[in-house]
Amino acid sequence: MRGLVNYLTKNLVEFFKILRMAGMSFSVSDCITAFKSLEFVEIFNKVQVKAALQACLVKDETGKEIFSKVFDLYFVPPAVRNEYVTNRAETIETLKMEIEESVKSLNFQDTQVELTDEYKEIFAGLPESEKINLESFLNTTSAGKNVRTEFKQLAEGTIKGKLTSLKQKYAQQLIQTRGVLVQDTSEAGIIAAEVSDEILKANDLLHRNIGEINSEDVPAAVRLISELIENLNRELSRKYRKTGKKRRLDFKKTIQSNLSTGTVLFKLKYKNRFHSKSKLFLFCDVSASMLQFSSFVLQFLAGIGKKFTTTESYLFSDNAIRMNNKLYYDLSDFETQVKSSPIWGKGTNIGVSLDGILHNNSVIISSSTVFLIVSDAKTLDYNLAANNLKELSKRVKRVLWLNPVPEKNWTGIKGLEDFTKYCTMLDCSTLERLMVACRRL
Template sequence: MDSTLLQFIRHLRDHELRVSTAETLDAMQVVACLGYGDRLLLRDGLASALAKSEDEQRRFRQCFAQFFDFSDDTQDDTASAADPVGGESQGDEGLAAGDGEGEGQGGAGGGGQGSEGLRADVMRAADAAQLASLQYPTQRGIYRRRLLDALNDGERRDSIARLAEGSPEERARSRWLTAQREQQLVMIAELLDRQLLLSNQSSSRSLQESLMRNSPLSALDHYYRGRLPPLIRKLAKKLAAKHRPRLRSAKRGQPDIRRTLHRSVAYDGVPFKRYWRHRRREKSDIYLLCDLSGSVGRWSQVLLLFVQALAEVLPRSRCFVFCGESIEVSDILREHPADDAVALIQQRHGLGSSDYGRALRSFRASVEGTLSRRSTVMILGDGRGNGGDSGIDALRYLYQHSRLLLWLNPEPVSRWYTGDSEIRRYQSACHHVAECGSLRQLEYLLDELLTRLP
């Protein structure tokens, strides 16, 4: 199996290009047909098998250039590509005269190869040394030694030292082998640098994503907040794939006599295939109410991005935002791209301080006619109404007329009952109150919600 190709596919996956097992087998057939000689032809061939959209084509070309950018500028001079003592055969004779060890050393040192042959030797040594496991600069010396051992560098140095003390032809052969060894050392240094860059790119990306998922949003600076939307879309895509409805044939229930008899006509009336009646479960209605005030505005933006990205599995959802009176923003989320929609909502409705009493009463008036036992209501806010009306009566109405009322609080639990927080009163009128200060917590809560929805 081609280890270089497998490393390249791992590099593609590290850069968020999905490559299946079947596509990997197709790529192996492409490499078997085209080889590694023509890089442009190889790039186009692998792109036809692995890249499935224009965006993936662009990222594939970037990854290909990063991975296969190895020492194309290092070229042998004519004098170094040929044996300086009159050709490869004369060099082999000179080595044969050197205590009978020149033949083995010629194989180790390249035996008259040009730069392509030396590069091939280095790449084979990299496979033998498992260079793909190199991750930290402190491992550089270890893997350099492994590469040199795979190239039989110790025997080559001994032969160079012995030939340097022999006849003029042997000394010329020694200088030629020394030049080849130095050229391979340069190739090894470039290969180690490239592998460190590739490993650090994938590991640093994974580390940043883990940091953004586990840290409270309030602790992330502006640099990381700007990188949140792509990560949110990635997490939402994973949730959507997990909870996408799957069509299955019913295998139990009441027999569907009409359908069974109708299909048995093709078998002379023999009911080879049996069909069953099953009830179609009604989809849940999702109502989302988000606080856009300064204290929790960024969490509401994240939740709105999640809900918009989950439109495939949450088709019957309505989104509301508030600082004072609640306002429906479902049309804005449907008509604009995710980032533009959230920025537009924040610009139009995100100014002011929270008034939970006014917001809950206006929200009740908006959904009162459509709320049913199939409805799920999610409210995101810290429950701090600045000493105003709490609107607990409207919240109790939502609790009594919905299937599930879930309150998401971005504050740590230790701060829920401090200051002007009304979350203790709101807990008595909710089915569940949960902390959602980080992306991981929010992802977990949405996963649990989608699991329980019909």
């Protein structure tokens, strides 16, 4: 019996480890509860054991999906599991060798170009035509007159830049080689990676860069965006907020708290301030640098316009113009209107555009306004932009900034650090990030 308990404990601990590697999060006390729960089910009944462990360890819908897949892969007869793990490990090793082999063709003057694992995986996953293009670029560069070996670094930089842009173009195709070189080939590593990959593929749209959402995915993306806007709407329409600012006397509480003194009003109690509904002010960047995100931006604008009846919308690039809210109901009209506006695809000047908002008497912004900016923050005259943003932040309730550039790349954008002092900047590079951002609001 003790042997069985030890075997079970060892297996469960390993199972918990795989769940965590696959992306689930639970505490030690959850593990203890999970162990305890097994006392109340038939230990040899797989369905009951699965349900009991799931009830204690899972905390959300995605977690349930991960749990179910890991359980089904892990709790199989040991021989079946070993065979699966061995086969998978062999496949991964072969893939690793193929990737390493593939990058050997990238040479600068007979020396192999030095690339990180991530770049190697991208290169190996590319279509043959793209590989040939990169190889011939290197061959041509190496063979030029007066080309010294010191130029290798320059060539490497160019190759890396090209690979980064090709990564976006062939995102779907590159899933096959993603993470292979760093893949753990232990039993736990293999099962966890298998499950994570499946979840990633199933929720591909959520994790894809919003600039890469194509026309086929638009209905699904619109649905997701609608859900997100619904969340945003709910959050902004919350009326009761505790502010701590004492204003109106609360007679009921005052009398109540002064009963002990025979209703002589020694202690005064005040009502929490009642907040009016927030008004949304949408300020959307449609400059040239934002064109790659235009599909997302247009859907987002239309979605916001439909959900928030009190929205004021302005588009900007080198200047700001007001949008007609009635257009939101017909997306094709709306798209035509936006694309034919004089500021579509121009350079960006957030400072000047904000100036137009701050110093225009017909534009109503107040302490109940939530100012939502959708922009990549790439702008001329970022000092003016930061100053105007500072002034704006004092006049409105909150400034939210949705940035379609991934957070890891923000350091390369000039002035962005200053902007973040006066607003809450959220990464919306993928729908998943946007979802997380909306929940953090």
